[in-house]
Amino acid sequence: MAELRGTTVETSIVRVVDGDTVAVTILGREEKLRLSHLDTEESNHGSDKPVTPWGKKAKERAAQLLPAGSQVTLEFAGNEPLAVCLERYRDNFGRLLVWLHRDGQDFQERMIAEGYSPYFKT
Numbered sequence: 001m002a003e004l005r006g007t008t009v010e011t012s013i014v015r016v017v018d019g020d021t022v023a024v025t026i027l028g029r030e031e032k033l034r035l036s037h038l039d040t041e042e043s044n045h046g047s048d049k050p051v052t053p054w055g056k057k058a059k060e061r062a063a064q065l066l067p068a069g070s071q072v073t074l075e076f077a078g079n080e081p082l083a084v085c086l087e088r089y090r091d092n093f094g095r096l097l098v099w100l101h102r103d104g105q106d107f108q109e110r111m112i113a114e115g116y117s118p119y120f121k122t
Contacts, residue, residue: 004073004101005079006075006099007075007076007078007079009073009082011024011071011072012024013070013072014068016063016066018040018062019040019058019059020034020062020111021035021095022062031095032094034095034098036077036097037099037112038117040062040111040116058116062116065107065111066107072101072102073100075098075101076096077097
């Protein structure tokens, strides 16, 4: 397992939204996460990017790796207290920007290694 360096929080998956976006519950509130350093093609309509078959495959793979209820560790870029991280690390859509780890494995790295993020290499 890679050494975690930022503030972390344990939580569980509510659902996979896209190959690079998931929903979890933190402090009793559902939060959408935008996974840092992972960019998959789109599987849902609603953005300016087209939905592609590879985007749908990325979502399917993410759902296999992150079934609802699975326990995960979220890691923020900084070491601030969790309350600060929950305010500071958000994208322009209000999603939390984090790295996600499950069972000691870096989820982003796995998706990239399996070819689901064509914009990054391991």
